Amino acid sequence: MIELEQVEKTFGAGDSAVYALRPTDLTVPAGKVYGLLGFSGAGKSTLLRLINRLEEPSAGRIRVAGQDLTDLSGAELREARRQVGMIFQQFNLLSSRTALENVSFALEVAGVSGARRRERAREALAAVGLSDKESSYPAQLSGGQKQRVAIARALAAEPRILLSDEATSALDPHTALSILRLLKQLNRERGMTMVLVTHDIKVAHYLCEHAVVLEKGRVVDRIDMANPAPVSALGRFFFETARGWTDQTELPQEDDLA
Ligand SMILES: Nc1ncnc2c1ncn2[C@@H]1O[C@H](COP(=O)(O)OP(=O)(O)OP(=O)(O)O)[C@@H](O)[C@H]1O
Ligand SMILES: [Mg+2]
16 A cells, blocks of 8 residues: 655755655555654654655655656545545644534545535544544643544545554643544444554554664564563563553543543
């Protein structure tokens, strides 16, 4: 579903060049959930943003859902990007629009006709359990509710891939787990392929089948989460820091999750 071949990214040139991502291969099969782990500045967001070409690669090829994005531009690139939804740590909702308007605006940008937009936006909000908040503005929502609106917005155009950049990092652990459960459900029910940036090994344990560990723009570990055997010091560090969440982890008050 996602194939990066010798993709690299350098910001600036000469003495001030920053090698955010060294030449990297990454293949994510359809329906799988991959985690990108690493400390601050490792290149996680850069790698994620290269997948839908929010960041222009300095070299290499990027294929998404069988299509080579590398040479696309304009309308073709916009069309290809509809396969890819994205969510962020800071939600990035429009503060002057209600939850429903935030989702339907994304559909407008995706070129969905006016008559269908409202219906699909309502379906997307229902899918994340927020039907009762359609008319609320972002300022009236909790962090977890805002992230659910952002997920609904990302899902409304029915992408096959979801990219997540630290989507649960700004949330308390209880709210974070409720969001991760929602993502797991989307993966299982819709077969959605996901790539999630995190520096929290618990997130990878709970949700990811594979984890890729980045250090200073290089992949230093590729880990099968069912049978983790990190080879790098950084990979081992991540795995030693937490026991991780499971389906059995108790989640109190499931009815009124934020
Ligand atoms: N637009 C930019 N211009 C110049 N340098 C950049 C730019 N974006 C990222 N970088 C640099 O590239 C490197 C990787 O940044 P990136 O944002 O991918 O890290 P990250 O792993 O996501 O870190 P964090 O966990 O703090 O979000 C860093 O050294 C960063 O300063
Ligand atoms: Mg980042």
